[in-house]
Amino acid sequence: MKKFSFQLTALLVCMLFTVxxxxxxxxxxxxxxxxxxxxxxxxxxxxxxxxxxxxxxxEAVKGxxxxxxxxxxxxxxxxxxxxxxxxxxxxxxxxxxxxxxxxGAVVRIAEGNYLGYMNSGYVEIYNFVTLEGGWNADFTxxxxxxxxxxxxPTQDQLGSNGSKGVIHTNRALxxxxxxxxxGTLVIDGIFINLGFENHxxxxxxxxxxxxCPSKAFETGRIVDATPPQVHHQIFHSDGWIAGNVIIRNxxxxxxxxxxxxxxxxxxxxEIYNNVFISNRYGACRIDGGDKNGEASHVSFHHNTVAxxxxxxxxxxxxxxGYECMTKINCDLHxxxxxxxxxxxxxxxxxxxxxxxxxxxxxVTNIYDNAFFMNAxxxxxxxxxxxxxxxxxxxxxxxxxESIIPKVEGNFELKEGDPFIKALDQDYLKGFATLKVVSSxxxxxxxxxxxxxxxxxxxxxxxxxxxxxxxxxxxxxxxALKLFGAKSGYGAQRIEN
Numbered sequence: 001m002k003k004f005s006f007q008l009t010a011l012l013v014c015m016l017f018t019v020x021x022x023x024x025x026x027x028x029x030x031x032x033x034x035x036x037x038x039x040x041x042x043x044x045x046x047x048x049x050x051x052x053x054x055x056x057x058x059e060a061v062k063g064x065x066x067x068x069x070x071x072x073x074x075x076x077x078x079x080x081x082x083x084x085x086x087x088x089x090x091x092x093x094x095x096x097x098x099x100x101x102x103x104g105a106v107v108r109i110a111e112g113n114y115l116g117y118m119n120s121g122y123v124e125i126y127n128f129v130t131l132e133g134g135w136n137a138d139f140t141x142x143x144x145x146x147x148x149x150x151x152x153p154t155q156d157q158l159g160s161n162g163s164k165g166v167i168h169t170n171r172a173l174x175x176x177x178x179x180x181x182x183g184t185l186v187i188d189g190i191f192i193n194l195g196f197e198n199h200x201x202x203x204x205x206x207x208x209x210x211x212c213p214s215k216a217f218e219t220g221r222i223v224d225a226t227p228p229q230v231h232h233q234i235f236h237s238d239g240w241i242a243g244n245v246i247i248r249n250x251x252x253x254x255x256x257x258x259x260x261x262x263x264x265x266x267x268x269x270e271i272y273n274n275v276f277i278s279n280r281y282g283a284c285r286i287d288g289g290d291k292n293g294e295a296s297h298v299s300f301h302h303n304t305v306a307x308x309x310x311x312x313x314x315x316x317x318x319x320x321g322y323e324c325m326t327k328i329n330c331d332l333h334x335x336x337x338x339x340x341x342x343x344x345x346x347x348x349x350x351x352x353x354x355x356x357x358x359x360x361x362x363v364t365n366i367y368d369n370a371f372f373m374n375a376x377x378x379x380x381x382x383x384x385x386x387x388x389x390x391x392x393x394x395x396x397x398x399x400x401e402s403i404i405p406k407v408e409g410n411f412e413l414k415e416g417d418p419f420i421k422a423l424d425q426d427y428l429k430g431f432a433t434l435k436v437v438s439s440x441x442x443x444x445x446x447x448x449x450x451x452x453x454x455x456x457x458x459x460x461x462x463x464x465x466x467x468x469x470x471x472x473x474x475x476x477x478x479a480l481k482l483f484g485a486k487s488g489y490g491a492q493r494i495e496n
Contacts, residue, residue: 066105068093069139072112083139086110091117091124098126098172103183106130109190110137111147121157121197122164126172128183128243133190134494144189144249144494145480152476154196158230165236165261166192174265178242179295181267186246189494191480192234195254195278195473199223211313211467213430221313222256222280222471229256234279237262240289245269249494253479255279263287264328266295271303275482275491278307278474282320283340288328293358298330304482304490306338306423307431309471315436319375320346327351329363331406336419336490338372339431343379347403348388350381366396368409370489372420373432377410422485424478435468 070093071086080087080096087093090109097105107129116123125131133149135142151166167187175182201210201220211221223229234255235247240263252259252274259279260271264286276283283305288296300322310319319342324330326349337344345366351359371377376390380403383389391399396407413420420428484493 066102068097068105068107069110070107070114071110071137072114073110073137086139089117090114091120094123094125094127094129097129101127103128106132108135108139109133109149110135110139111149113150113152115151115153115157116161119157119160121153121161122166122168123151124164124168124170125185126170128173128185130184130186130188131167131190132186132188134188134249142189144191145483148191149189150191150193150251152193152196155199157197161232162230163232165233166194167235169237169241169262171239173237173241173243174239175242176265178266181243184244184246184267185241187235187248187250188246189249191251191253191476193251193253193476194234194256195219195476197230198254198256198473199227199229200473208466208468211470212472213433213469214426216426217430217472218475219473221467221469222309222473224312231257233258233261235260235262239263240265241267243267245271247271248273250274251476251479252276252279252283253476254473255281255283258282258285260284260286263289264296264298265289269296269298270301271298272301273491273494274303275479276303276305276308276321277479277482278309278471280309280471281311281318282323282346283308284321285323285325286328286330287325290327291358293327293329293361296328298328300330300332301334302490302492303335304338304419304485305335305340305344306482307427307474308340308342310341313436313467313470314465315341315467315470318342320344320379321374322346323349324364325349326362327358331365331367333365333368333409334489336370336372336413336486337374337377338413338419338423339428340374343376343388343390344371344374345377346379348379348381360402364404365406366404366410367406368489370411370413370419370486372413372417378404417486419482419486419490422481424475427472427474430469430472433468437466 068080069083069086070080070090074086074088076088078085078087080093093107109132115121134144134147136147153161153166200222201212203212203217203219204210205212205214234252242265244267258281259276269286271284284300286298290296305321308319308321311317319340321337321340321344322332324347332345347364371393377393378391378396380389380391393410393412396410399407483491
């Protein structure tokens with residue numbers, strides 16, 4: 001009996017141990033299965049993440065190495081993928097690049113005048129691409145000053161280009177979440193002239209209303225009111241550009257409302273070896289789109305900027321060569337600023353109040369530039385009164401270092417300098433002798449004013465403002481002579 005009891009007890013202990021072991025083993029199996037499942041999920045996430053990164057990288061370089069060819073003598077039905085079969089319409093190529101998502105594509109453009117789809121007067125860019133003008137007809141030689149690729153709309157385009165920039169970038173180049181550049185946009189060797197689209201008074205110096213200094217001028221002064229002038233930039237962004245921008249070897253002539261005006265959300269903007277001539281409002285204005293003011297920088301160098309005209313003939317505002325804007329840092333060097341109607345460089349926009357810490361981080365360097373006969377070489381905010389602070393080049397080194405940290409090497413061009421000789425001498429003489437004449441008439445005893453007074457209305461007078469010159473068209477061929485006019489400063493000769 002004792003033996004049976006002992007065996008039963010041993011059996012029960014063994015069964016209990018087995019149950020415990022099974023339970024423990026089952027728990028271990030459950031934990032092991034859970035760990036395997038988590039590892040599998042993590043592996044899948046890593047695979048998906050890696051695949052997404054690879055896809056993004058592939059999309060970013062999808063257009064790298066793809067070259068399109070555009071020629072005024074090409075065919076609308078050609079694919080444009082070889083020099084032998086160039087596309088005729090530049091906009092059609094830009095549309096194909098958009099449809100194929102080809103960021104990084106290069107468009108080589110032969111000599112000729114390109115006016116966009118159905119001669120609308122502008123082209124619109126949707127991707128980070130390179131537009132490369134100055135090629136000969138068979139795309140074997142590139143020389144932008146010999147094989148001129150231009151965009152020169154006339155008044156025939158006034159009904160179709162509206163407020164679009166002649167080169168217009170679409171909002172597709174923006175990304176509000178971008179922290180670093182998404183690509184690089186390059187505009188190289190394209191010469192743009194609005195001088196045949198704008199409205200001007202007749203080139204008749206015998207009538208002072210025309211604002212035409214001499215018979216050597218192509219036009220009288222530029223006009224706004226009759227007929228209505230279309231206001232649009234030469235290069236403009238529809239929104240911000242979330243990427244690098246390079247603009248080089250170009251001409252921006254006779255702009256009616258800024259030559260370059262666009263916003264940079266993030267990236268490096270380099271503008272060099274360009275000629276800006278006779279542009280109204282300003283030659284170049286670039287805004288910063290980063291809320292902390294740290295994501296964008298402009299390098300503006302070796303440009304020739306001359307005859308930037310005020311907003312209107314009263315000559316009361318605007319008329320800047322380069323306008324420094326907020327939330328963006330800039331370096332301006334080795335440029336020539338000549339005969340700018342209000343100021344060569346303006347740094348009049350500043351942040352205050354809660355944005356003052358952002359403003360404190362802003363860096364504007366102006367060094368090794370040449371100046372000549374500008375209304376002001378640098379314009380700053382008022383120091384006490386209501387007028388801008390106008391600074392001449394010889395005063396630059398007296399400026400507060402917190403405003404302009406680097407100012408060395410700036411100077412005024414001397415009489416007889418080769419650059420001064422390269423300017424259109426008739427245009428220069430007209431600018432040097434520019435006159436603004438204002439006259440007014442007010443007769444409180446006139447029948448009209450007596451009637452208005454009796455009816456409780458304000459009496460009226462008239463004011464006439466006449467200028468000897470204002471925004472007259474600058475000859476395009478003479479503008480090309482400014483390349484290489486002064487060694488080391490301004491736009492240099494374009495190397496092939």
